[in-house]
Amino acid sequence: MDDSPRQKTLLLTGASRGIGHATVKTFSAAGWRVLTCSRQPFDDRCPWPGGEGNHVQIDLADPNNTIAALEAIRDKLGGTLDALVNNAGISPKGQDGARLNTLDTDLRTWGHVFHVNFFAPVVLARGLKTELAAAKGAVVNVTSIAGSRVHPFAGAAYATSKAALVALTREMAHDFGPLGVRVNAIAPGEIETSILSPGTDKIVETLPLRRLGQPAEVADVILFLCSSASTYVTGTEIEVNAGQHV
Numbered sequence: 001m002d003d004s005p006r007q008k009t010l011l012l013t014g015a016s017r018g019i020g021h022a023t024v025k026t027f028s029a030a031g032w033r034v035l036t037c038s039r040q041p042f043d044d045r046c047p048w049p050g051g052e053g054n055h056v057q058i059d060l061a062d063p064n065n066t067i068a069a070l071e072a073i074r075d076k077l078g079g080t081l082d083a084l085v086n087n088a089g090i091s092p093k094g095q096d097g098a099r100l101n102t103l104d105t106d107l108r109t110w111g112h113v114f115h116v117n118f119f120a121p122v123v124l125a126r127g128l129k130t131e132l133a134a135a136k137g138a139v140v141n142v143t144s145i146a147g148s149r150v151h152p153f154a155g156a157a158y159a160t161s162k163a164a165l166v167a168l169t170r171e172m173a174h175d176f177g178p179l180g181v182r183v184n185a186i187a188p189g190e191i192e193t194s195i196l197s198p199g200t201d202k203i204v205e206t207l208p209l210r211r212l213g214q215p216a217e218v219a220d221v222i223l224f225l226c227s228s229a230s231t232y233v234t235g236t237e238i239e240v241n242a243g244q245h246v
């Protein structure tokens, strides 16, 4: 009989760049199997094993496409899911990188942002609840400092979607808890990825730790929330921001 521990599985959205890319590397190094999702087919340059077979191409902005992808994801999972990390996110800008505020964001853009940043996490978590419950798994929603205060570069659609994602984390922690599934959020501040805007260096000068965060530092907190080190933690949001919120 094989009594070696079962390999854990993570389903991660937005794996192709930035925080998501670092999260694949961190979980793979910790021995996890990682199923990745993004709009693009698997890129052979990605440096992790079994990548192509573990990749699902989804456009999370399209709810029908996301719902349809659940079947392919379930087939790859084979009954258990230890962690779902809803990391994919978009933050559209106006001309020359201008902040899109509540007066000038058109409704189509606002809806697009909500589909990727908010509704996709709902569809994935609900659609995979049986697999999450079977593993007594964890969900981590990637929110933002912009969800709790006006940010000089993040637009209103982005900020409101992240505030809604914090509320969703609370509601899901309540509803998924009886299934044995924990649901938490992490709120990054200024992390060195392509989502940042020119001028971020001015914000960084004011942070208590006086530096940008690295994607791997965010990935470490995500791993903590999916690991046996946090089995009594649910319904919370951890700030990963060098003290930007103080």
Ligand SMILES: NC(=O)c1ccc[n+]([C@@H]2O[C@H](COP(=O)([O-])OP(=O)(O)OC[C@H]3O[C@@H](n4cnc5c(N)ncnc54)[C@H](OP(=O)(O)O)[C@@H]3O)[C@@H](O)[C@H]2O)c1
Binding pocket: 013, 014, 015, 016, 017, 018, 019, 020, 037, 038, 039, 040, 058, 059, 060, 061, 062, 086, 087, 088, 089, 090, 091, 116, 142, 143, 144, 145, 187, 188, 189, 190, 191, 192, 193, 194, 195, 196
């Ligand atoms: N960087 C920061 O300072 C910061 C701060 C606060 C919060 N965050 C949050 O952290 C998360 C990751 O941010 P990041 O900076 O790493 O972003 P990023 O470098 O811009 O990467 C975004 C990821 O989301 C995926 N994505 C975007 N639209 C998608 C769609 N329609 N369908 C499927 N996937 C889609 C992208 O994949 P493809 O383009 O390949 O499809 C990409 O992998 C986001 O939720 C963001 O809001 C970041």
